Amino acid sequence: MKKTLLILVLTVLGAVASFAQVKLTQTDKTIRVEINGKLFTEYFFKDVPRPYCYPLLGPEELPMTRNWPMKNPPGEDHDHPHHRSLWYGYGDVNGMDFWAEEKVWHKIVHDKFLKVKSGDDFGAIKSRNKWTANNGTIVCTDERTLRIYNRPDNERMFDFEITLFAPKDKPVRFGDTKEGAMATRVAESMRLTHGKKPGDGHIVQDTGLRDAACWGKRASWTDYYGPVNGKTVGIAIFDHPKNPNFPCHWHARDYGLFAANPFGSRGYEGKSAPEGGMTIPAGKSLTFRYRFYLHEGDEKTAKVAEHFAEWAKR
Numbered sequence: 001m002k003k004t005l006l007i008l009v010l011t012v013l014g015a016v017a018s019f020a021q022v023k024l025t026q027t028d029k030t031i032r033v034e035i036n037g038k039l040f041t042e043y044f045f046k047d048v049p050r051p052y053c054y055p056l057l058g059p060e061e062l063p064m065t066r067n068w069p070m071k072n073p074p075g076e077d078h079d080h081p082h083h084r085s086l087w088y089g090y091g092d093v094n095g096m097d098f099w100a101e102e103k104v105w106h107k108i109v110h111d112k113f114l115k116v117k118s119g120d121d122f123g124a125i126k127s128r129n130k131w132t133a134n135n136g137t138i139v140c141t142d143e144r145t146l147r148i149y150n151r152p153d154n155e156r157m158f159d160f161e162i163t164l165f166a167p168k169d170k171p172v173r174f175g176d177t178k179e180g181a182m183a184t185r186v187a188e189s190m191r192l193t194h195g196k197k198p199g200d201g202h203i204v205q206d207t208g209l210r211d212a213a214c215w216g217k218r219a220s221w222t223d224y225y226g227p228v229n230g231k232t233v234g235i236a237i238f239d240h241p242k243n244p245n246f247p248c249h250w251h252a253r254d255y256g257l258f259a260a261n262p263f264g265s266r267g268y269e270g271k272s273a274p275e276g277g278m279t280i281p282a283g284k285s286l287t288f289r290y291r292f293y294l295h296e297g298d299e300k301t302a303k304v305a306e307h308f309a310e311w312a313k314r
Contacts, residue, residue: 022123022148024116031116031125033148040148040156041086043125049101050108051129053146054085056184056235058294059154062228064235066185066256076188083185083257086292088162090263091179092277094139094172098131099179106133114143122149140172140280141165155302156294163287166280176276178216178251178267182290183259186235190226192254201226203252204299206308212254216268218247221308223299224258232297236304240289241312244278260290 029046065085091099115126205219225234251259265276295302
């Protein structure tokens with residue numbers, strides 16, 4: 001009897017352990033990310049202009065990024081087709097545009113996975129990618145790691161780390177432009193404005209600036225929050241204090257674009273500002289770290305400042 005009971009307990013505990021985790025499942029074109037059995041996002045890496053994550057499901061599985069151009073639901077604007085939910089790209093790499101898709105554009109091509117690992121506390125996706133010009137030339141490469149944490153249902157949290165490598169024989173210049181870099185496009189209902197009409201969303205930065213005043217300003221973190229299906233939720237992006245050019249500028253638009261940009265300066269402040277951009281010497285690299293915190297309520301309810309302070313100490 002005792003042996004049977006022990007086996008039953010161990011079976012139940014094993015089932016709980018296997019369920020309570022961040023589970024990564026790779027397919028031909030995506031990696032599906034589930035937290036405690038619930039979809040969080042999918043990492044799209046094949047046959048795409050650049051890798052991206054879609055959807056991004058926050059508290060109570062609410063969709064927190066725009067659906068278009070991945071899907072075509074009614075009521076969503078069809079502007080900026082390169083705004084694919086959550087992505088990394090830049091508009092001036094040796095003079096080439098790895099941000100937009102409307103013009104003659106270049107691709108960030110998935111090369112290989114270095115790690116795809118599920119876990120009870122977190123899951124990790126590490127990949128290598130080639131920034132490839134439309135003539136086939138590899139301009140630079142990157143290694144990026146997404147670390148997705150097992151958090152309570154009322155929040156989601158993940159880290160995005162990217163190291164940019166210059167080729168061994170030549171430097172790479174990330175020029176001064178507003179178009180970049182660590183980016184997301186929030187759900188339509190979260191927007192600050194809808195055309196000329198005010199929306200129900202808000203933007204706030206650690207400096208105290210709010211809404212339209214946040215665009216192009218430097219800040220340690222920025223939070224974009226608003227209603228989704230009647231519930232207020234937000235996405236906060238943290239810029240790590242050890243990142244080059246910290247604190248970065250923020251390409252935070254009233255129509256829903258929301259990006260951390262460590263390279264732009266004149267792109268935001270005008271021609272009188274010091275020249276921005278960074279050059280990676282031949283054979284060298286630059287590393288950037290960001291944290292995404294998806295939360296309920298506004299920045300005060302979610303204690304965004306406290307979460308940033310805790311993360312920044314690490």
